[in-house]
Amino acid sequence: MSVEGPDFALETLLLPLLDGPLSWPREGGALFLRARDGWPLHQRAWPGLVCEQSFRPAADALQRSGLTLVDAADASLHPLVLVLPPRQRDEARALYARAIARTAPGGRVLACVRNDEGAKSGEADLARLAGPLGQLSKNKCRAFWTAPLHGAIDPALFAQWRELDAPRPIADGRFLSRPGVFAWDRIDAASALLAAHLPTDLRGAAADLGAGYGYLSSELLARCPGIVSLDLYEAEHRALDLARLNLASQAARIAIGWHWHDVTVGLDRRYDVIVSNPPFHAQGRADRPDIGRRFIAVAAAALHAGGRLWLVANRHLPYEAELARHFAQVRTVAQDQGFKVFEAIRG
Structure with missing residues (x-):
């Protein structure tokens, strides 16, 4: 099967961890929601990284690369949660809420969206749940991340968005x-x-x-x-x-x-x-x-x-x-x- 070209969102997602201002957790690793395989994931070691992916071809690619997959039912907490949000906005909002729910106290959520797939609105949505964000733009993508979290700043909105993925x-x-x-x-x-x-x-x-x-x-x-x-x-x-x-x-x-x-x-x-x-x-x-x-x-x-x-x-x-x-x-x-x-x- 043919490939679709460079994954600039994945590359940009990891830049804050490679060049600062963020650092990889010393303990506890990270959870990568909607993870995708690609060369940016193999630039260095990411101790304790686990990945979640519901799309079978992408999940198979991650496993072939030796990355660890976890089931969506897993509820463990992590000091860092990485997210590549989907284009559909309700689905993305539910994913932001789930990312916060999977973040350990004092941990962060780091996300990235392509500019032409709604980077500004994605950043604004995460900010509504988590407060002011850091931001880095490159490759026509925008990476953005939370301050250390202790839950959502708007519990009612958080509960509402978590239900957006319900059947x-x-x-x-x-x-x-x-x-x-x-x-x-x-x-x-x-x-x-x-x-x-x-x-x-x-x-x-x-x-x-x-x-x-x-x-x-x-x-x-x-x-x-x-x-x-x-x-x-x-x-x-x-x-x-x-x-x-x-x-x-x-x-x-x-x-x-x-x-x-x-x-x-x-x-x-x-x-x-x-x-x-x-x-x-x-x-x-x-x-x-x-x-x-x-x-x-x-x-x-x-x-x-x-x-x-x-x-x-x-x-x-x-x-x-x-x-x-x-x-x-x-x-x-x-x-x-x-x-x-x-x-x-x-x-």
């Missing part, structure tokens, strides 16, 4: 979702188009690649009574947790598997049916059609002979050649609202 009803209560997951506050139009064209004769063992909060899986089970088992593969753990909630009633009557998994590394099971609305971004903004092409290749390898892939994509994404390379039969089922739906049958 909440969407789509007239049909599903639970949360800020930051794909199409978090709505039913995605592309997935809805695919669901509307799923034939009722799909049967056997099925998989949903890039399942999100579970909409497409729910529709597949509702429309296709011949499906006997379903595996959901999702790289974002926060989304997979939602899918478990949203498909709880179906799980009582059919075997459902939940896989926190990077589909691009391949699957170790075989299926009769695969449905997918593959991602075409990673954690950056650039289009990544290579991810969708890899989903297609992985789906073909995981289907039995005669197995069927139902896939939706943005109309501008060039997937036709990859489908033709891996499948005996390919047809365009629908084109609408800027999307296209394919059925592909394994030879």
Whole structure:
């Protein structure tokens, strides 16, 4: 898979620790929320550093580099908490609140945001919880850090922001979702188009690649009574947790598997049916059609002979050649609202 270029936010995040004015804790190490691997993390030793990352490809990269990962359920406190906040503001605010909650008395939170992804508003948000901040700007990014903390300066706002990541009803209560997951506050139009064209004769063992909060899986089970088992593969753990909630009633009557998994590394099971609305971004903004092409290749390898892939994509994404390379039969089922739906049958 291709990479997305230099990680200037990660580089800038560490500058206050490399060049001052901050120093690495002598004891207790640090917690790195939404950690990403990259050469800046390997400039020197960071004794006691532990990382948390809910996006499986990024988590796998951290582990391959020998960094220690902790589960999101871990509640230990640290004298330094590093944060690379996401672009979605409610999600970022919840993360700032969680960072403060994980900071030991007298510890600091250090964050960094790219200028074009809301550095000024991110700095202002952390200041609302923690008071005046230090700041360093470089690489078109802004690193900012708290004074030694003894909790949030506004406990009511802190409590409010901590709840911003909690699952909440969407789509007239049909599903639970949360800020930051794909199409978090709505039913995605592309997935809805695919669901509307799923034939009722799909049967056997099925998989949903890039399942999100579970909409497409729910529709597949509702429309296709011949499906006997379903595996959901999702790289974002926060989304997979939602899918478990949203498909709880179906799980009582059919075997459902939940896989926190990077589909691009391949699957170790075989299926009769695969449905997918593959991602075409990673954690950056650039289009990544290579991810969708890899989903297609992985789906073909995981289907039995005669197995069927139902896939939706943005109309501008060039997937036709990859489908033709891996499948005996390919047809365009629908084109609408800027999307296209394919059925592909394994030879």
